[in-house]
Amino acid sequence: MRIIHIVHGKVNPNGHNGISRVVYNLNRQERAQGINSEIWSLVDDAKTHFSYIRDNYVTVECFPRVRIPYAQHEIIKRLISEKNNIDLVHFHMIWFFDKNIIARATIRAAIPYIITTHGTYSKPNATAGKKRLARMLFERAYLNGAVEIHAITNEESQKLKDYGYNGPTFIAPNGIDLSEVPEVRRNDVFGVLPKPEIARFIWIGVKRSDKNLVELIYAVEMLPRKIRDNLVIYLIGPNYRKNESKYKALVNKLGIVKNFSFVGPLYGKEKYDALESADVHILPSLSEVFSLAMLDAMACSKPCLVSKGCGYGPWEDDDCFISFDPTAEAIADAIKQMFVRRMDWQRMGENARKVIKRDLNWPTIARIMIENYVRILKK
Incomplete structure (x- = not known):
């Protein structure tokens, strides 16, 4: 079976782009399980095709962007010339019009395609401004040309219907490769705290408005003084x-400077050292389809606080996180609950690691994906 993953960029698994990290790991694990899985990527500065060796496991076939519908494009020429040897195209591109041009070419060549939408159409701004126009002009056509869509959560599947997708979906969550988590991690990244009872919470992500950090800040201001005096939240990520x-x-303005520490982006071992140095991971996003940052925290055996609608509902009974609505009041209540359960933090963290080993690892998810490839191709 030959699967072609189509994406934008050179698929750096160690950057802040979650789609790149997902595609890298999916490709690597599919190949490890005997699938001829390839990554074909559109790269902004590419003038002609070249192969980019990411590492010993993953090579990215890089092509120039596809911006003009009726021009000659290397990636389309290659798809058509190799159509008899390609079973399925798997798109991971959103908003770029390039994908529509390529998708139409795959239809003409009778190559079926599926899409992983990575939660993009579930976000509040997916139907606002220019994106509303994109939805009307070409996004829904792209979605409805797929034989199926891979949704990461059940909630995303429903929101795709609301967006205007009329076809079938299948569900497979995101995951983590435990081999990328260093076995030995530092636990002193944040230095010595003034009091040993101070709890260190950690948030990791891109500091965008949809990450809901404003509500988190207001939530901390609402906390009882006794909790505020024993809490520091480290906000780690690009500005x-x-x-x-x-x-x-x-x-x-709110007088809670001591409760927050702003840190730049951390990647690789530095990120995992920061997680090891924290007590609790917090994710207050307005809408996020299966945060990779939370998977990192769970892999480091950290208890988590996560807003509802982020896709982790099926694991609520595993007692590794506390969920809440993404409002300041609800976030404050969840933080208070977590402090009440302070004696349970180690056990909750151990439960989180068990969930990763059982369900949310890339070898397991790649098997689910391959099973769906086989099922789709039998239609």
């Missing part, structure tokens, strides 16, 4: 559109 200055100003 998207200079949002960090707004968050710092709000923290200063």
Whole structure:
């Protein structure tokens, strides 16, 4: 079976782009399980095709962008010339019009395609502004040309219907490769705290508005003084559109400067060292389809706080996280609940690691994906 994953960029698994990390691991694990899985990527500065060896496991076939519908494009020429040897095209591109041009070419060549939408159409801004126009002009046509869509959660599957997709979906969550988590991790990244009873919470992500950090800040201001005096939240990640200055100003205005520490992006071992140095991971996003940052935290045996609608509902009974609505009041209540359960943090973290080993690892998810490839191709 030959599967072609189509994506944008060079698929760096160690950056902040979640789609790249997913495609890298899916390709690597599919190949490990005997599938002829390839990554064909559109790269902004590419003038002609070249092979980019990411590492010993993954090679990315890089092609120039496809911006003009009726021009000659290397990636389309290659798809058509090899159509008899390609079983399925698997798209991971959203919004770029390139994907529509390529998708139409696969239909003409009688190559079926599926799409992983990575939660993009579930976000509140998916039908606002220019994206509303994109939905009307070409996004729904792209979705409805697929033989099936891979949704990461049941909630995403329903929201795809709301967006205008009329076909079938199958569900497979995101995962993590435990081999990328260092067995030996530092636990002193944040230095010595003034009091040993201070709890260190950690948030990791891109500092965008949909990450709901404003509500998190207001939630901390609502906490009883006894909890605030024993809480520091480390906000780790890129400063998207200079949002960090707004968050710092709000923290200063509310008089809770001591409760927050703003840190830049951390990747690889530095990220895992930071997680090991924290006590609890918190994810207050408005909408996030299966956060990879939370998977990292669970792999490091950390108890988690996560907003509802982030896809982790099926694992609620495993007692490794506390969920809440993404409002300041609900976030504050969840933090208070977590403090009440402080003696359970180690056990909750151990439960989180068990969930990763049992369900949310890339070898398991790749098997689910391959089973669905086989099922779809038998239609």
